[in-house]
Amino acid sequence: MKGNKKHWYDCLWIVTPIYLGLGFFNILFAWLGMIFFCLPLLISIFGGGKLYCNRYCDRGQFLSLLGGRLKLSRNRPTPRWMRSQAFRYGFLVFFFLMFFQMLWTTYLVGAGARDLGEFVKLFWMFRLPWHWAYHGTIFAPWVAQFAFGFYSIMLTSTLIGVIVMVLFKPRTWCVFCPMGTMTQLICRLRVGKHTEEGEKAHGGEGKAGGGAFEAAGQ
Amino acid sequence: MASKRYAQVGEHCVACGCCVKVCPLGAIQVWKGVAARVDTDRCVGCGKCAGECPAGTISLKARVETV
Numbered sequence: 709m710k711g712n713k714k715h716w717y718d719c720l721w722i723v724t725p726i727y728l729g730l731g732f733f734n735i736l737f738a739w740l741g742m743i744f745f746c747l748p749l750l751i752s753i754f755g756g757g758k759l760y761c762n763r764y765c766d767r768g769q770f771l772s773l774l775g776g777r778l779k780l781s782r783n784r785p786t787p788r789w790m791r792s793q794a795f796r797y798g799f800l801v802f803f804f805l806m807f808f809q810m811l812w813t814t815y816l817v818g819a820g821a822r823d824l825g826e827f828v829k830l831f832w833m834f835r836l837p838w839h840w841a842y843h844g845t846i847f848a849p850w851v852a853q854f855a856f857g858f859y860s861i862m863l864t865s866t867l868i869g870v871i872v873m874v875l876f877k878p879r880t881w882c883v884f885c886p887m888g889t890m891t892q893l894i895c896r897l898r899v900g901k902h903t904e905e906g907e908k909a910h911g912g913e914g915k916a917g918g919g920a921f922e923a924a925g926q
Numbered sequence: 927m928a929s930k931r932y933a934q935v936g937e938h939c940v941a942c943g944c945c946v947k948v949c950p951l952g953a954i955q956v957w958k959g960v961a962a963r964v965d966t967d968r969c970v971g972c973g974k975c976a977g978e979c980p981a982g983t984i985s986l987k988a989r990v991e992t993v
Contacts, residue, residue, distance in 0.1 A: 757959025762943030772944075791938060791981050877980040882942035892941055895959030 721769035724866065731859045735841040735852060738859035745887070752891040755898065761888050768879055771869050775878025786876045786883055796884045803886040806832050810857035818850030825853065829860040830867070929989070931971030933964045936983035945975035945984060 730737035744767075748760035761768065775781030789795055816822040826839040838859075842852055869881035882888055933945075933954070939961035945954045946962065953968035954975055962984075964975075976984040 752959055758941045758943065758956055759959075761941065762946065762956055768942065785982050786980050788982075791983075793938065796940075877978070879942060879944050880980045882944070883940055883981045888940055888942060892959060895941070899958050899960050 717764055718769070720764055720766045721773050723766035724770040727766075728863060728866065731841065731855075731862075733841060734843070735838065735855045735859055736845060736847075738855040738862065739851075741858050741862050744862075748887045748891050749894070752894040752898075757895050758888070758891050761882065761885075761891065767866060767869060767885075768882060771873045771881055772878050774870065775873040781873050781878045782875060783878070784876050786872075786880045790872075790876075790880070791883055796889055799884045800886045800889045807861065810854075810861065813857060814850050814854045817853040818848065824849040825856060828856060828863060831864050832860075929970040931973075931986045931988055932966045932969040933971060933973070933975050933984050934987045935962045935964060936985065938981055938983045940981050940983075942980065944978045944980060948974045948978045950974065 727737070727740060730740070747764075748758075751760045752758065775783070813822065813825075817824055824842075825835075826837070826842050827835045828838040830836050838856065842856075845852065865881075865885075869885075872880040935945075941956045941959055941961050943956050943962070946956060950972065951968050951970060953965045953970075954962050955965075957963045962975075971986050973986055976986060
């Protein structure tokens, strides 16, 4: 039987409320979110696979806690359209477009073409006043603008995660999480590369066999 | 004695690892971040992974008896 030993990383769910809470009082803490953005990519690039999603993802743990242990989820199957590849990759593209739009706004503020917007944009549409979280800093205004934009993304994606958690399964967000999609793409590229190298080196025996493991379709 | 069913992972696995956490026998692992894989020898077909999978990509298959 598999042991139920607790690990330090099982408590990482606490990071989500702490991050959102810190951003409520000082928006510059939103920059910490870059860790959640870079770490999964770095782990998968350097051969760690989806270790971040599987073990260290604070949002995944947070949704599991709310939906699983606290039973806030209806635990219904995720709709077919939401599980489709079209939706998954479409959401990734949409997410990237919104991310680059946020970077563009940051650039405009940095260039002095636009004033700092002291608000958080929820669901990429609704302006939510957030002026209390910015007290002026020694940094340039674009630093704060980036923080507002990044916090908007983090808050919106957390809220989407919570909504789909309530409606469907606790970790339905993982099905179309842009970071998960990106890291899986990186892993697929790495495995493809290794398989090709293996085939060359072993004369066709490089296909990663699963032994007794039933291989998932790729 | 082998169970009558075993879990099978479909092609739309997102490798989130939810199934790994709930498997009571540790019969599933995420293979190189690409997809989950089931050790069919250890799997007893309890269906916990299928119930947990947010992508709905795990199904239970009947074992084919071999003589």
